[in-house]
Amino acid sequence: MNMQTLIKPLIQKNGSKIVYIVLDGVGGLPVNSRTELEAAVTPNLDAMAAESACGLHTPVALGITPGSGPGHLGIFGYDPVDYQIGRGVLEALGLGLEIRNTDVAVRCNYATIKNGVMIDRRAGRIPTEVGRKLTERLQNEIKKIDEAEIILAAGMEYRFAVIMRFPEPLAPDAAMINDTDPQKEGKAPLPPSPMSGSAERVSRVAEKLISTAAEILKSEEKANFILTRGFSNMPHIPTFEEAFGLNAIAIATYPMYRGLARLVGMNTPVVEGTVEDQISFLKQKYNDYDFFFLHVKKVDSYGEDGNFEGKAERISEFDRLLPQIMNLNPEVVVVTGDHSTPCLMKSHSWHPVPVMIRSPFVLGRTCTGFSERECLKGELAILPAANLMPLTLAHAGRLKKFGA
């Protein structure tokens, strides 16, 4: 039995507030013997760790490096192996598109084709600005195919995303369509062939989209064709309200994370500005929600760049702002990350991620600071990410006793 099934009959509501802080990619590895968290100046996080239940979570499983989708689903309480998000959906969320249950999302490339075979699967890596203009042109000329509304969004360089929006909700297998990318130059593109009966209609729309786009782009030197990959529709995920009885809001400045939060039914207003602006927004909304997902992106960005000082400084910066959140006196505050991004590796990694849960009902005094090594001494030990939400609900008094 998974945790959500177990806790569902135990959920009870109360007036408690939960602030769930995700420092994206916060976990790290030592450079000159100190990790990013150890090098950062974090008196507030350290004091909080001493009064919190601390540990480390594995986003998916030991040794598994998560993408942003699985990383967030895990800490949101959904086993990322049970709930997988399609590539097309993630790409579209990252580009700020909204996904509905009527939609199929697709990752697309501009490509160069000649005499029916691929010459360049990335259209010579055309600049982002060129891609953006081509995408605008396609959107101007293609509004609808059959009964499906077509929505496009440009990405970096040769990348873009397409949403095909149908008039009614789609079957779970409606997006089971093969990629058209032949994976090698010198081969012909593949047809977007359906792998299920309910995908046939979507496949016909995709075929027409590809041929129409080719017609529009035929005079382009490089980007004269499109390749489509990762056809996917919205996963069937219980909402935060259904799964946990929580009225939740995401306070995230990047479209991808608002999109992920929207997949689990959080409210996702557009928020812009600095982390301090995000916290001001949280204060404004504090009376209106039970659960606040505060997403701090820049920590991960510096990790991906391998900028150790930059990542540590982003953590120190957050530490200086933490008292503004603590002053609201939420019943439960959680601080963690969605995955590790060690500067040493310049990428996401599989390493367990420090986490602390602060409430009046912790053992505490097991750790003297918030870091990978200190959290190892904590009362939560190493736990699966998907267990964090049940623990958080317990600390908030939102879980009844199991059995008599």
Add this chain to the structure above:
Amino acid sequence: MNMQTLIKPLIQKNGSKIVYIVLDGVGGLPVNSRTELEAAVTPNLDAMAAESACGLHTPVALGITPGSGPGHLGIFGYDPVDYQIGRGVLEALGLGLEIRNTDVAVRCNYATIKNGVMIDRRAGRIPTEVGRKLTERLQNEIKKIDEAEIILAAGMEYRFAVIMRFPEPLAPDAAMINDTDPQKEGKAPLPPSPMSGSAERVSRVAEKLISTAAEILKSEEKANFILTRGFSNMPHIPTFEEAFGLNAIAIATYPMYRGLARLVGMNTPVVEGTVEDQISFLKQKYNDYDFFFLHVKKVDSYGEDGNFEGKAERISEFDRLLPQIMNLNPEVVVVTGDHSTPCLMKSHSWHPVPVMIRSPFVLGRTCTGFSERECLKGELAILPAANLMPLTLAHAGRLKKFGA
């Protein structure tokens, strides 16, 4: 594969003795920076911890607060999610009734009804003594309905339990009967309608029980009706002998815990008196059994009352008696609790419970005392409660090698 299936072919018998000590609700939380275990005077438990495999167990799962039933099933080696005990069965066990595989148990309330609708679902919370007399009267007038023997036991105030004992063992779904409590005053009681074919016969007995009781009680001012909830029958649990090859005895002074032990096939003589009396009883029976479940109730009772000094003193008291058990030189001694009951919360909680296993085959010297924080450093780390029995059997030399 669950642990029981895994270990079943590995079980081997020998002459070893296992003393399994359950300090009910022993886990706690800091008050003035010390937990109940840290505040108690426990030189003997501390010395034992230094020579034991220590850790903490999660009775059900992270964040889940167990009732007494799931709490005990877990430490008895049965995953509490796989083996759920009905509310009626638990109520009946708590009132000292014996449950057989021919029985359906029901939790009942006296209630006030007028013109067919509920006026008071708890009959004005009649005093316990009044409830006891009414239950005696019902028992005198109702001995049998159809082929079912009817057995009643009074509880606190308006509560009582009923067992319907049929002539032959019942199907697993024979007790799937809806509650009759309408949950609100001003509504009519519901019929005890069956949710499965094999529950129809039981449902008919329940209907007649309710109407007969109403007839007997009709001249009562307050308690003129009965409401029935939590219809349940004995779960199909492998016995300790079947699951672990152990001839086990429970040494428990409270009916509820003897009842839970009986569910897993332990011998459950009535034992009364102090913890020292329980230990004397253990000594008397020492040659007759392999496994001794020693249940110390009062630790939990003080926890539920929020009496920190009282709970700590019950632990200190047990510590003074511990050498009497150690002097028997059992091959394995386990000390743990069925769940945490922090005085701070005055209730059961989800917090992992300290546990130590003493045998000649431990790593040891990881902890300097028996407490939540010390056990975090132990070689067992944090483990599911249902894994304690396989570990205990291993330490007793009762598990063969898996595979060649």
